[in-house]
Structures are given as structure tokens and as C-alpha cells.
Amino acid sequence: MGSKSIPCGPIPGSASGFKLEARGLSRVVSGKPLLQGIDLGIPRRETLAVIGPSGSGKSTLLRLLNRLDEPTAGTVFLDGTDYREIPPRELRRRVGMVMQSPHLFPGTVADNVGYGPRQRNAPLSESDIEALLERVGLAGYASREVSHLSGGEAQRVSLARTLANDPEVLLLDEPTSALDDEAERGIEALVRDITRGRSMTCVIVTHDLPQAARLADRVAILDAGRVKALGSPQEVIHGK
């Protein structure tokens, strides 16, 4: 594998058919390159796993896709539109992100799940919230204080909170890294159900190769801020 980034498919703008597409995406902080010229197209309904060692730029890539950070070069296209032309709040609603740590807001589970829709004056009904909680395996949890939740439950609430915005793309940043095996399997099954059930485009960052193989249609390996390999889990992980 060379140090050159690997382009993914044709890059003809909106005609590319990619739901989300990074072109020459780079981020340099204090002279240190965190991500270097990433070209990556993610077709509609695909789940792409991004794996790589610590510091390889996985989380940086996800933060750039959600525009929580600004690229120092390159950009991202959502449905063929340069995401700098999309108002940040609309972009973040359409490209939802679940962070590594749930970062739940103080209050109840229902307060958290309804947060995103409340921001755009479209509050969810109690039954909507309950349906979302049921979807993530937390039926009956609406009135619970988030401070009383386990790590796995908190991560499920975080997922439900993002899904409440009805995103078109789901970004998951190591959602199971702080969980035990049982909770990890539960979240994995949930992610699989949601992405397939909702025909959602998904990018999941993980350091866990078997998890990438279980969840993803394709896998990208990042190293030192560049894409080192890209392909199906069999090709990339098993070298077939």
C-alpha cells in the first residue's frame, strides 16, 4: 500500500450517485496534518466502516463529514451539493452523528430524544418518543433520568436522539468502544436493523475489525490521515 490516497469511483458531481462524497478532504491543525486529501464516495444505503489505528484520522473524518470541524482543503458533497452551501443546522440534521461518548443532556430520556426536533420547533409527541425508544430497545424509559442509565442504555438513547431528527446519513463514532461485549452486540444489532430497515447511508468508525466485517458493506482503512485500502470486508480485511 502506498501513501497516496485512493480515489473511490468517478467524481462527476451530482451525477456520481453518491449520497455522501468527500473530495480532497484535508485538515491540518497547528501545522500537523490530521487528514490528507481524502477522496471517498459513499453510495446511497451503503454502510461504510472506517478502521485504522489511533490517531489515523478516523474521528477527524467523521467530524468533517458532520462539519463539526472545517476542512482546511477539499469539501464534502451531500446528494451532489457542496455542503458549504447547506446551512449548518440543516446539514447536521440530515447527516446525523452519534459520538463515541453519549454526552446526554441533564434531564430525562424523553428530554434528550426530543432535543433535535425541538430545535426546529417541531416537537415530537409522547407516542413518537415512545416509538423511537421502542426501536432502540428502551420501551418505557421516557421518564427516566439519564444519570441513572448504564453505558449501553445511554448509547441507545444517544442513537434514538440522533434518529429523532430523521437523518439521511448516520455517522457513528466508535459507538461501542466503552461498552461490554453484551451491550456491544446489542448496539451492533440495532445499527444493522436501523440502517437496513430505514435504507440509511451509514459511516461507522471502529477500531474493531470483526465489527467492521459484521456491519459494513465496504471497509476503508485509514493510516496517517490517508486512505490506505478500500473495498469489501473480504478484500480489505481478509485480503481475498
Place this chain on the structure above:
Amino acid sequence: MGNELTGGIGEGMTAVLLQAGGAALLCLAVMGICRKAAVRVGRETAVSLLRGFLQIALVGVLLVLVLHRGFAVGVLLLLAMAAAAAVTASRRAGGIPGAMRICFVAVAAGSGITITAMAFLGAVTAELATLVPVGSMVIASAMNSASQAAERFRAEVAAQAGLVEAALALGASPAAAVSAQTRNAVYASLIPRLDSLKSLGIVWIPGMMAGMIVSGANPVFAGIYQFIVMAMIYAASGITALFTAVLLRTRVFTPAEQLALRRP
């Protein structure tokens, strides 16, 4: 004017200088005890004592010099005090760009609105002898409020960057994403002022009231006037804290609504 400046030098000045020296010695003794307890405030205490003494003595001279000047001179003096207050308060904002200008606007707005309102009610006259001392008390309190609001806001946003970014990632506006931190900063900066109001006359009798009584004013009148001053200080502090937190809020995000504050 010469008489006003030199008046009392021969009589009470030696005594008051000796008393000031005694008070400073007491502070130096506390400094020594702190040093033994590994609390390193020695240099800062010494510098602060010297600065405080020189500044307040110079202000005394300045007040005598401007006492009979026009109203505009008083306003200029208060603006200069507000600028100095902004420099001090902005140091608590931990490098947030434009903090000094924000603190100046906040302190000037808080103290300006309050002093003007009280002038309309007749509680503060346009005479320099009243305007400058009362104005300086209000500005000093506004400065403390700006310092506390700035420090608390910066610290909370930095410590809770994850929560703030989680809110942004869910489509919240920057204002909504830091609403809890803004609220906490304003409230925290008002706690000392609230406690002062609550304990007024019970835990402490402020210097102005004591001074008025010593000068022969009716104690009830002196007490009520002190309450007016305390209420002014609270109002100025509240306005200043609100301005500080709300204006700083605009500086911790990029135009693309990304959190720009460096994480600890």
C-alpha cells in the same frame, strides 16, 4: 485647590500613613503564613498592596483636582475607569478573541444604564463629588461581574465541549448549544451580589454607610442610601453579566457554527 491638596497633611496624615503601614504589615504577615502553608501569593500580594496604595492615593489627588470641573470631565473619568475595568476583566476570558471590547461594552452598559437611571431618580447627582465615587463603586462591581461571568462561561464551555458539540450535531443553534453555560455564568456572577444584598446590615455595614454616619448623617438615611447603592450595584452587575456572557457566546463559534474554543 492647593489648600484642599495639602489640607490635613500636617495633622492627620502622619497618623493615617502609619495606620496604612500597619495594615500592610498585617497583610505581609498573612503572606508569610500562606508561604508556610505552600500557598504562593507572596509576590502577587506585595505587588497588589503597592499598586493599590499608589493608585488610591493618586485618585485622591485626582479627585481634588477635578472636583470643581464640569460634568463632562466626570463622564470621561468614568469611561476611563470602565476601560481599565475591561482590561482587568477580559484577562479572565482565556484568550477569547475580542474579549476586551466585549468586557468594555458590558461594563459600560451595566454601569451606564444603572447610573443614568439613578440620576433620573435623583439618587445620584451630576456633581463630580457624588458621581465619581458612586460611579466607581458601580463600575468596580460591574468589573467583578464581567470577570466572573467571563471566567465561568469560558471554563464551562471548555469543560463541556462534548455536550455543546452534541447539541450542535443535533442541529441546535450556537445560542441554544451553550444556553446552559450562559445561564450558569450569569447566575454564578450574581451570587456574591445576591449574598451582599441578603446580608446587608446583618453581616456587614458597608463603608459608605459607615462613613456617612461618622460624618454626622442620620443613620436611617445613611442605611437607605446604602441600600440604593447596593441595588444599583446589583442591577449593574446583572446587566454586565448578561452582556458579557451573551457577547462572548458569539465569539466561541465559527461562522459555520463550529465550536472554536480550545479544549482544556
